[in-house]
Amino acid sequence: MALTVSQVAKLAGTSVRALHHYDEIGLLCPTGRSEAGYRLYEQEDLQRLQQVLFFKELGFPLEEIARILGDPAFDLRAALRMQRQMLEERAVRIRALIEAVDRTLQSIEKGTAMTKEEMFEVFGDFDPTKYQDEAEQRWGETDAYRESAKRTARYGKQDWQKIKAEGDAIQQELADAMAAGIAPTDARAMDLAEKHRKYLERWFYKCPREMHRGLGEMYMADARFTENIDRLRPGLAAYQREAFVANANRSE
Amino acid sequence: MALTVSQVAKLAGTSVRALHHYDEIGLLCPTGRSEAGYRLYEQEDLQRLQQVLFFKELGFPLEEIARILGDPAFDLRAALRMQRQMLEERAVRIRALIEAVDRTLQSIEKGTAMTKEEMFEVFGDFDPTKYQDEAEQRWGETDAYRESAKRTARYGKQDWQKIKAEGDAIQQELADAMAAGIAPTDARAMDLAEKHRKYLERWFYKCPREMHRGLGEMYMADARFTENIDRLRPGLAAYQREAFVANANRSE
DNA sequence: CTTGACCCTTACGCGACGTGAGGCCCTATC
């Protein structure tokens, strides 16, 4: 069942030359060669190619990809989860760009000029190299990462109870902090806010501080949420929101 | 109010070298030069730069960008709407990739191997040159495009209130469906569930059906949520959950 | 035994800059 270059290229939607290139630089060397020197790709080569293309799609330089895939501690599932995460970050960026387009359109229609800063807001805070750093970070502390990743692995039905319990516990901690008279702007409260955010990120993926702040505000705006949270402790919703906002504002 | 290269670079989040390059190839030549030969950028240069960066972000080669911006029939608003459209296509692609990652993860966890075709499905149907073709097409039939684009154009800048209202409306629709005696497994109810999911994705990013189902279960598991939802209509929480689950199970 | 589709290697080209090198300009401080 070995495939030739052009067959693989067709399958993967890439070019023969690209496959040659990957072979040249040692990124993807076919396991076999025919008598006449033809490259022969097996199933495992295809899997590797899929990974290569995924990372490529995410903007990694080929050399990086080789390093990642070559890592003896490489864990396919962890990698896939990482890819997922990064794709979501991309989605966020695209949304930001769409909003920027909309804002520009609006300002044109209203005839109000944008400030220079506004014009480039969206381009500025994007660091394309961030991905690579993140990857290295993640792959650096492989041990710790693996552990935490293992937990996320299966989202069994009953696990949702655990998730909920964890969320409740954090909220209880916030309630306690409030009861203890700790200001929402206090580092301890902010740490709890951050803990909450991390909790969201762990289970629900992606929640930058910006959005977390928004979440806090939404809790306030929606009477149903407020009531609910305040049932745990009156004023907790407002307290929580303050803590989220404070946490969003610090460290930047 | 003229700016120097490094100032512009900082503003736009690009590099001085890039600006030099754009000048070299005639893509963005600053209107002025100081006595000493320093490049001086004016407001209009910044606007053009913004456009350049937008198109670049969309993957256009610089030469193409020069052609587009140089077109005497160039209409900024039409261009922005086109950019919007293309960004949304990108978002779709990213979602497809996310789903591909999810499918791969699932097949690993279930131990079922994917076929070769499945593995590359998502890469195959992506044509990076499509954008350019599309651009030319669009610039050809400007009239028809304008009309349809008008609808897509504006999106309010603020507000959580609108978001909340939208969410409430969907929930109200679900309550109505329930009141009308429509089964939660009925296509109409599932459509509402899907609508809710899409709503979440639009504003809160990412919520695959798997997670949506989990959300429904979480609503049920948490007494506070259940009470809240049921306040709108008794039993709505359970109904909603059923619809989410049904929706998650179909179409796959 | 030829034809045409496929494969090989070698090598140069290109787009969008990064990265110096070498030198002028400009303000600030001694």
Place this chain on the structure above:
DNA sequence: GATAGGGCCTCACGTCGCGTAAGGGTCAAG
């Protein structure tokens, strides 16, 4: 007014991920 440090200029070569021949073997079908 001399010098230091930062910013600006113009070459010009390097890089990355291939595209694109060039020149030549391989293989199944007719």
